[in-house]
Amino acid sequence: MKKVILLTTVMLLMIAPVSVLGQIMEISADDGDLYEIISADTLADGTQANIYVLTSKDKTYKMSGTITAKGDLTIMGEEDDEWDGWNPATIQSAVLADGSTVGTLFVLTGDETEGNFVNLYLLAKATNNVASGVAIEVKGDHTVLNVALCVFDAWHTFAIAYNGQWDSFYIEGNVFRNMVHPNQWYIGEVLRNTWPGEAYTDTVVMSGNLMLGVNGYAAAPVTKWHMNYFEFNDNAVIYTFKNPFFIFNMTEGTMNDNIFYGNYAGGVDRTEDPWWDNLWFPDTSFGVIALQPLSPANAIMFDPDGDTS
Incomplete structure (x- = not known):
């Protein structure tokens, strides 16, 4: 299944016009700081000049800074000539001169x-074993993020965070693991619409993923505003300290053929009510999956006349 996802993704990238994707730049871990290499490879308008294929599998790629992309960004580990297992290219933070990490x-x-x-x-821990906070953050509006066949390991804050308007996410065939924070409840999450949650969301599709040891949510596109579509199919969610979803803005979508085990391990009591995910109706019940009324902001999408109570 993983090979099918990888081959499909590669084919889609290959058939896209060169004018859209640019040329391919192969990068070895021996070439140096991945941050310096990719940040320097830009066109006159500051967007990336190439797509990036990471060829090294026997050592990690180090980054000394955050790679900030103004335009399209494609980074992928090279597929092995002979398929003998899943062997992604590994990226982690270097330790900076002042002892900090990215x-x-x-x-x-x-x-x-x-x-x-x-x-x-994508390894959260730097070479000194100190974990970083976020792997990928989306700040642009109407951005499409595709993530396939990736491992997100030990991200104590968020694996994927966003606060752009009307962004879409297609997250397929990935592993999210070891994301339990030692003393925080509301971080260690797979996908999060970040505070203050004032971004509209277009589409979220999560399929064929494994979430193993996630502190917060497997999916938290929660927002004060509308989300067009949410799909969560064929995933396995094994242990979450909190409830696996924070999706009270979901109005259309599917949740089929998933495995849930050991979710909501932290439990809840009424001292958290209404703060633990019962923001609109504090007298409703808690649960792994709790069906509650829509908030007025989302209910209005089904009543354009504006008289929804």
């Missing part, structure tokens, strides 16, 4: 752009 690996700031991350092992 807090966020990748940030997408451009509006109406696309990010593609394929066959990568």
Whole structure:
């Protein structure tokens, strides 16, 4: 299944016009700092000049800063000539001169752009064993993020965070693991519409993923505003300290053929009511999946006359 996803993704990238994707730049871990290499490879308008294929599998790629993309960004681990297992290219933070580490690996700031991350092992821990906060952050509006066949390991804050308007996410065939924070409840999450949650969301599709040891939510596109579509199919969610979803803005979508085990392990009591995810109706029940009324902001989408109570 993983090979099918990888081959499909590669084929889609290959058939896209060169004018859209640019040329391919192959990068070895021996070439140096991945941050310096990709940040320097830009066109006159500051967007990336190439798509990037990481060829090294026997050592990690180090980054000394956050890669900030104003335009499309595609980074993928090279597929092995002979398929003998899943072998993604590994990226981690270096230790900076002052002893600190990179807090966020990748940030997408451009509006109406696309990010593609394929066959990568994104490791939160730097070479000194200190974990970073966020792997990928989307700040642009109408951005499309595709993530396939990646491992997100030990991200104590968020694996994927966003606060752009009307962004879309297609997250397929990935592993999210070891994201339990030692003393925080509301971080260690797979996908999060970040505070203050005032972004509209277009589409979220999560399929064929494994979430193993996630502190917060497997999916938290929660927002004060509308989300067009949410799909969560064929995933396995094994242990979450909190409830696996924070999706009370979901109005259309599917949730089929998933496995849930050991969810909501932290439990809840009424001292958290209404603060623990019962923001609109504090007298309703808690649960792994709790069906509650829509908030007025989302209910209005079904009543355009504006008289929804």
